[in-house]
Amino acid sequence: SQQGEEDPQALSIQEGENATMNCSYKTSINNLQWYRQNSGRGLVHLILIRSNEREKHSGRLRVTLDTSKKSSSLLITASRAADTASYFCATEKVGGTSYGKLTFGQGTILTVHP
Amino acid sequence: EAGVAQSPRYKIIEKRQSVAFWCNPISGHATLYWYQQILGQGPKLLIQFQNNGVVDDSQLPKDRFSAERLKGVDSTLKIQPAKLEDSAVYLCASSLDEVQPQHFGDGTRLSIL
Numbered sequence: 001s002q003q004g005e006e007d008p009q010a011l012s013i014q015e016g017e018n019a020t021m022n023c024s025y026k027t028s029i030n031n032l033q034w035y036r037q038n039s040g041r042g043l044v045h046l047i048l049i050r051s052n053e054r055e056k057h058s059g060r061l062r063v064t065l066d067t068s069k070k071s072s073s074l075l076i077t078a079s080r081a082a083d084t085a086s087y088f089c090a091t092e093k094v095g096g097t098s099y100g101k102l103t104f105g106q107g108t109i110l111t112v113h114p
Numbered sequence: 115e116a117g118v119a120q121s122p123r124y125k126i127i128e129k130r131q132s133v134a135f136w137c138n139p140i141s142g143h144a145t146l147y148w149y150q151q152i153l154g155q156g157p158k159l160l161i162q163f164q165n166n167g168v169v170d171d172s173q174l175p176k177d178r179f180s181a182e183r184l185k186g187v188d189s190t191l192k193i194q195p196a197k198l199e200d201s202a203v204y205l206c207a208s209s210l211d212e213v214q215p216q217h218f219g220d221g222t223r224l225s226i227l
Contacts, residue, residue: 033215035218040220041220041221042118042205042207042218042219042220042221043157043205043207043216043218044218045215045216045217048215088156088157090156099212099213100145100147100162100169100209100211100212100213100216101159101162101169101170102159102216103159104156104157104158105156106154106155106156107155107156
């Protein structure tokens with residue numbers, strides 16, 4: 001079953017604008033990760049945020065995590081045409097044999113127009 | 115470093131036939147994963163290996179799917195017999211260990227006629 005749900009399903013912006021994607025999940029997590037997938041390719045890991053962290057930055061990416069609301073957001077600043085891709089959040093649940101076991105959301109399709 | 119290698123890139127078969135996919139993870143990566151990604155959805159974990167042992171195969175349809183990782187390196191995923199609903203991209207990923215980020219191959223796109 002899909003643990004995370006991304007919102008919006010699709011996002012279309014102009015180059016230079018910021019893009020924000022949201023992810024909600026249902027159960028307690030060890031960490032939440034964001035991945036990017038270009039058309040016809042595998043997923044690329046972007047950033048990992050642990051359950052005891054609230055915000056993390058990596059280059060033009062900013063991720064926030066609110067465990068009380070079971071939600072996360074990914075902000076891409078000053079977007080480029082090369083950022084066009086699908087973005088997925090993935091959660092590692094607490095407990096059992098869950099280490100490394102990720103549950104992915106449905107993804108947000110981001111299109112950045114030149 | 116070389117990435118995760120998968121073959122073939124594309125496969126077309128008829129329902130009830132058999133098919134096998136191969137994955138070569140990044141050298142030194144102990145953990146290997148197989149995912150199924152249906153069009154328009156996120157990847158779904160089928161099986162997770164730690165070295166050559168199975169950690170999780172709770173979502174693997176064991177009546178038709180099988181996977182092995184001999185000597186804790188390469189892995190194969192087999193479907194026998196295939197059903198129409200198995201049409202998907204099969205992704206392999208590896209990581210240094212269970213708590214490290216996963217590196218994905220480009221997948222095998224399977225079409226069932």
